[in-house]
Amino acid sequence: MYKQQGISLVELMVSITVGLVLMAGVVQLFLSSKVTFTTQQAIARVQETGRLAIDFISEDIRMAGYVGCLNTANSSDQFVNYLNNGETTLYNFAVPAEGIDEDQIDVSYPDHSSNSDVLLLRSANGAAVGVTGNTAKDRIYIENTDFEEDGCDEDEDKYSGICKEDILVIADCTKGRVFQVTEIEGSSTSDTVTLFHSDDDGFTPGNNIADSGDDATEKENYFFSDAQVFVATSTFYYIDDGTSGRPSLFREINGESQELLAGVEQMQVTYALNGGDYREAKDVADWGQLTGIRVELLVSSDDDNVLQDVQLYTFNGQEDQNPGDKRLRQVFTSTISVRSRMPLMEIGK
Structure with a gap:
């Protein structure tokens, strides 16, 4: 009898089948790990962007109207503007903040995304x-x-x-x-x-x-x-298309614009007068009564198809948003007091 050399066709087919099964398991494990990593990375990036955006805006809101030890809420009659056109948007430093809603048009504000508000903050918060x-x-x-x-x-x-x-x-x-x-x-x-x-x-x-x-x-x-x-500084916060072509948060200080954070898709701002309810910019009759600002940001991940299913979320009071691109999105909200508009408390009260 002849000694067997090599392997038979049946053995080869069995080996290939077993190898394919093992390879499928390895590929499945790799894809699962990649999805987990991509999702975790997107969550971290979105949370970092939202946190930084809120920090930037909150700091400038708190300092709006700052002019050293002078409290303009109690001494507005002693704050005088020598500038021409001192009541216009860029130079009305007696008012700490203003804004426009997404459906309002004002040529004195920067070009911005049509679905987001614009916030203007005035202060003198540089080095004294x-x-x-x-x-x-x-x-x-x-x-x-x-x-x-x-x-x-x-x-x-x-x-x-x-x-x-x-x-x-x-x-x-x-x-x-x-x-x-x-x-x-x-x-x-x-x-x-x-x-x-x-x-x-x-x-x-x-x-x-x-x-x-x-x-x-x-x-x-x-x-x-x-x-x-x-x-004195006039600072605008607004949303516009960034260098990547996607929406970004911009900050413009005294005419110089800077792209701060990519992925901030929308910004909605409401305002409280004398500690009352928050309202939209178009409903504010007297900006001099402003005491607080609420900012709501919608931040998305950099890449599409991060999630396996379409994400539903609520932004600006609208529920069941469904973009369909399977990006990860998160809403960030913060309510900030305008310190210069807080009345001074008497000692002992």
Whole structure:
């Protein structure tokens, strides 16, 4: 009899079948692990994006209307705006916050997604610069804390973080003024820098008051060494298409826009007046009565088909949302008080 060499066709087919079964198990295990990893990664990314977005917005809301130790809720009659068009959207620093709803149109607001609100916050929350002496009617003397040669546009030097044409706030604990710098005098070695605020043409928006009045009869318009100077900021938060082509959260500060976080699809904002119920921007009659803001964000994962089933969620009071792309989505909501609008409590109460 001949000795058997190799394997038979039946043995080969059995081996292939067993190998296919084992391979199917390995593939199934790999796919299951991949789905789990993808889902966990999407959850982590969505939660991180939502947390950071709420942190960014909340911090700026809390600081809205900040002008040093001056409480504008109790001293609004002592907060004076020297700017031209001081009641317009960009320059109305007496009001800490405003906004528009998704169906409102305002050309003074940045271009944004049509299904999201826009939030505007005004404050003077930059680094404070001390006043070195009594102010004069057309100028302010401040500390030279930092010098940056050609640090501003058009090769202008920057002093204490301030450039010519910046909009500033000077305030003590009883009064505040908003003005635009029209000229700066100083040097890299000087301890004091002089800021001028004339009503000369050629500045945007410019000042509508040339000086602070006679120091002999209008002393209430003057400031002393207990005052501080801040750079005034107008900050917009809105949703628009980012560099990836997907919706992102944007922040624009004094005209400079920055994409903060990708994946923030929608933002809805409501406002409380004098601690009352929250309402939409179009229902706010007096923004000066604002005390709190509620922000609701819808954040989605980067990739499609993260979930095996279509996800249902509730956003802005609408239930059973069904995008159909099987992205992971989560709603983040936060209610924040505007600190500058909180009344001061008397000691012992």
